[in-house]
Amino acid sequence: MATYDVIVIGAGMVGAACAHALANAGQRVLVLDARLGGATNAGMGHLVVMDDNPAELALSQASLSQWQAWAPRMAAEAPGTAFNACGTLWVAQDAEEMQEAEHKRARLQAHGIACELLSARELAALEPVLRPGLHGALRVGGDSMVYAPNAAEWLLGRAATPIQVEALHASRIEGRRVHCSDGSVRDGGAVLLAAGIHATQFCPELPIRPKKGHLAITDRGSATVRHQLVELGYVKNAHQTEGTSVAFNLQPRPTGQWLLGSSRQFDTLEPAVDNAVLARMLRRAIEYVPSLAERNAIRTWTGFRAATPDGLPIIGRHPEREHLWLAVGHEGLGVTTAPATARLIASSMLGTAAPIDPAPYAATRFVQECAA
Amino acid sequence: MTRTTPTRCDLLIIGAGPAGMAAALAAAGSGMRIAVVDDNPAPGGQIWRDGPGVQLPPLARQHRRALARHTNIEILCGTRVVGLGERASTGDAASLILENATRGWTQHASRLILCTGARELLLPFPGWTLPGVTGAGGLQALIKAGLNVRDQRIVVAGTGPLLLAAASTARKAGAQVLRVAEMASWGALAAFAAQLVRWPAKAWQAPTLLHPGLRANAHVLEALGSTQVKAVRLQRGNTVEQLACERIACGFGLVPNTHLGQMLGCILGERSGLQVDALMQTTVPGIYAAGECTGFGGSERALVQGAIAGHAAAGESAAAQALQHPLARWNAFADALHRHFPLRAEALAALPRPDTFVCRCEDVAHGALQARSSWIDAKLHTRCGMGACQGRICGAAAQVLYGWAPQPARHLLSPARIATLADAGSEPTHESVPRI
Amino acid sequence: MKNTAAMVEVQVGAARVLVRVPAGSSVAAALAQQPPGCTRLSVSGQWRAPLCGMGVCHECRVLINGRERLACQTVCEDGMHITTSSAQPAGTT
Numbered sequence: 001m002a003t004y005d006v007i008v009i010g011a012g013m014v015g016a017a018c019a020h021a022l023a024n025a026g027q028r029v030l031v032l033d034a035r036l037g038g039a040t041n042a043g044m045g046h047l048v049v050m051d052d053n054p055a056e057l058a059l060s061q062a063s064l065s066q067w068q069a070w071a072p073r074m075a076a077e078a079p080g081t082a083f084n085a086c087g088t089l090w091v092a093q094d095a096e097e098m099q100e101a102e103h104k105r106a107r108l109q110a111h112g113i114a115c116e117l118l119s120a121r122e123l124a125a126l127e128p129v130l131r132p133g134l135h136g137a138l139r140v141g142g143d144s145m146v147y148a149p150n151a152a153e154w155l156l157g158r159a160a161t162p163i164q165v166e167a168l169h170a171s172r173i174e175g176r177r178v179h180c181s182d183g184s185v186r187d188g189g190a191v192l193l194a195a196g197i198h199a200t201q202f203c204p205e206l207p208i209r210p211k212k213g214h215l216a217i218t219d220r221g222s223a224t225v226r227h228q229l230v231e232l233g234y235v236k237n238a239h240q241t242e243g244t245s246v247a248f249n250l251q252p253r254p255t256g257q258w259l260l261g262s263s264r265q266f267d268t269l270e271p272a273v274d275n276a277v278l279a280r281m282l283r284r285a286i287e288y289v290p291s292l293a294e295r296n297a298i299r300t301w302t303g304f305r306a307a308t309p310d311g312l313p314i315i316g317r318h319p320e321r322e323h324l325w326l327a328v329g330h331e332g333l334g335v336t337t338a339p340a341t342a343r344l345i346a347s348s349m350l351g352t353a354a355p356i357d358p359a360p361y362a363a364t365r366f367v368q369e370c371a372a
Numbered sequence: 373m374t375r376t377t378p379t380r381c382d383l384l385i386i387g388a389g390p391a392g393m394a395a396a397l398a399a400a401g402s403g404m405r406i407a408v409v410d411d412n413p414a415p416g417g418q419i420w421r422d423g424p425g426v427q428l429p430p431l432a433r434q435h436r437r438a439l440a441r442h443t444n445i446e447i448l449c450g451t452r453v454v455g456l457g458e459r460a461s462t463g464d465a466a467s468l469i470l471e472n473a474t475r476g477w478t479q480h481a482s483r484l485i486l487c488t489g490a491r492e493l494l495l496p497f498p499g500w501t502l503p504g505v506t507g508a509g510g511l512q513a514l515i516k517a518g519l520n521v522r523d524q525r526i527v528v529a530g531t532g533p534l535l536l537a538a539a540s541t542a543r544k545a546g547a548q549v550l551r552v553a554e555m556a557s558w559g560a561l562a563a564f565a566a567q568l569v570r571w572p573a574k575a576w577q578a579p580t581l582l583h584p585g586l587r588a589n590a591h592v593l594e595a596l597g598s599t600q601v602k603a604v605r606l607q608r609g610n611t612v613e614q615l616a617c618e619r620i621a622c623g624f625g626l627v628p629n630t631h632l633g634q635m636l637g638c639i640l641g642e643r644s645g646l647q648v649d650a651l652m653q654t655t656v657p658g659i660y661a662a663g664e665c666t667g668f669g670g671s672e673r674a675l676v677q678g679a680i681a682g683h684a685a686a687g688e689s690a691a692a693q694a695l696q697h698p699l700a701r702w703n704a705f706a707d708a709l710h711r712h713f714p715l716r717a718e719a720l721a722a723l724p725r726p727d728t729f730v731c732r733c734e735d736v737a738h739g740a741l742q743a744r745s746s747w748i749d750a751k752l753h754t755r756c757g758m759g760a761c762q763g764r765i766c767g768a769a770a771q772v773l774y775g776w777a778p779q780p781a782r783h784l785l786s787p788a789r790i791a792t793l794a795d796a797g798s799e800p801t802h803e804s805v806p807r808i
Numbered sequence: 809m810k811n812t813a814a815m816v817e818v819q820v821g822a823a824r825v826l827v828r829v830p831a832g833s834s835v836a837a838a839l840a841q842q843p844p845g846c847t848r849l850s851v852s853g854q855w856r857a858p859l860c861g862m863g864v865c866h867e868c869r870v871l872i873n874g875r876e877r878l879a880c881q882t883v884c885e886d887g888m889h890i891t892t893s894s895a896q897p898a899g900t901t
Contacts, residue, residue, distance in 0.1 A: 286794055299784060506858060735854075
């Protein structure tokens, strides 16, 4: 039986990026995916610098550089990845939010991230679909978007050492061995868990909770939107730990369709669309883009983000279980931060220099290290 | 934003074709408040489609007059089910989000009868996206709704009884039907004609449907033209024939419209229709189904099934039972029909070229799909089935071409105005939304 | 009772070309007076026209008085303004 250097559980963006990085470093990698479809398939694929705390900023900034470096290759080799450097507009609806926009600008510019404030007039000229009366926006030009399922597939198919992918449901990790639900086993030098909300199936000690989100996509229309449009209130929204909330988030797809989000609901694994939450989300979106009311939605769906108590992912060695590494809990930023996650994991597993400080993402903040 | 008030009825019937009309009339005597919903501008479904220049059969006119006489029956034409709504009461069979040209709302119903009919099986061939290519039943429907085809040269192709019916409609509308290219063999056609004789009500139709341009063992190869149809290439036995024409009407039989039933949890039975028992009950309590959505069976069977469902939904089991004998007769006719136009999947799978679009909504080509492993895999990576028709056209085609089992949508049955969905949440008296 | 002689007049396109059809005709029938009756531009920029005739395929999406509707299932009314889809195909801004 072939053994692998690393067995990765989960072929979502995080698993795919980690497999890609490890394979590029010469590792023989096997990826196991149960084909359940996770956050990578459901989400928006918005590549966005998030600056709520330094660790999040470091991870997303490093990742965006990598996405930008990959962009020309993706365009040439896999046009279905639809990478688009559209930028984000963080929209301010009142003076308080405009102040928040100014603080955000200061923080981003301090880290060398290009961004500029737009006045109400400039905002209206750039994005005429937005309702009159908004106060302005912060434009982050380096943000972009990608069609995540195809980008993950591209990463898995384009490594220096071929990556083996098997459609298998992993059921248990026992040291270096992964047991699958069809009774078979796979052996590796190490195991990397990148299974999103399913991580707690293997490691119940990890404090990962599902955060359900709703999405809708419209039909094509003639009105143009140039940037991903997000309300500044999104940030307060994203870090709430209880309750159900919605925030305005609109992504213009290359086809001219608009992808709409977002909502957050805790501790439900019910995949069915909740009409009441969807309605709230859409009403919020209509408040920002009144012409939305007349557009047709052609599909609605839900997804589950894997959320940790402090909003940061868990990246690195498992403190208690030998040969097990973790890359989970990325919540709504998994697609964005997959590249830097992958480099952190590769450096940790291969003993090379970490690209950024790995301490904020360490699993030891949740799980006690075994006594030596 | 103004909110529209959800509405309630005792019996909600989806589809105002023969099955839906028969169901409403059967249940009318019970006094139940009945609403019949149909997305076409007038009742009648496909076979009794109304339009300028259509002479409705007497039976169709009788049904429409009878419906109008009942004050407890409301017909909502131009109204479509767009999705599943929030339930108001656990005793309800369903709550559905409806939408018409001006508004959307949630309709609650104690009982539901699905009479959603069937759609035509449309399969890809090179050039099938050219303006001028339609289904065979599709051309018939368009002509009934006023499409002018006078003096246009038309080739009808595909397989099934719909071809000759479409050719007949087109001829009566003044078109020149050059050819009816039926994929089945002469033997199959002759056997079908022989079967028709067993049903006197159908037999008189048989000679009127025959067409001098009818050719068996013939199928379409390609639609030619740059911006619209100019000609068609046909395979006839071992030879290839090219005919200049303005329209190609090509269909391969019927597919039951089961998406709404499946979304509601109903199980499929034989012939890909919704499974029903002798009283037309589906596998979900309170939900019945009748007509072509239970499997292809013809309009006479649809009328009987509809009446059974209407009586059963109204709690009139004796009246429902009394119709079992005519039902058995028309079930036998349906069985006979099924045997004579089997799909030749191998030949059909060879029609599209790698660059032929299979998903017309998202322009996904056959070559891109052949590389994928399943319907879900294809949807995710090529966006096939993610467009406005929600996989109804390409999903049925993918089943024939690749053997995939397409799955219907889970929430939206049809594109819906965002305003409708924004309104379709439950009605809280005070919204406890943390204002962020 | 049907008055088959009655006609209805609709306006087609940005130029508001007047089209007369028998009362009860569908918008698809009115558009087909300019053969082949195209209704929308596909994702890759091809013109499409009605295919299924019964509200399933959505090829006949048009704007009627500004609202998107299916031409094959909408009856013409006097003064209706019909514009075919002006959505941009992929690859254009």
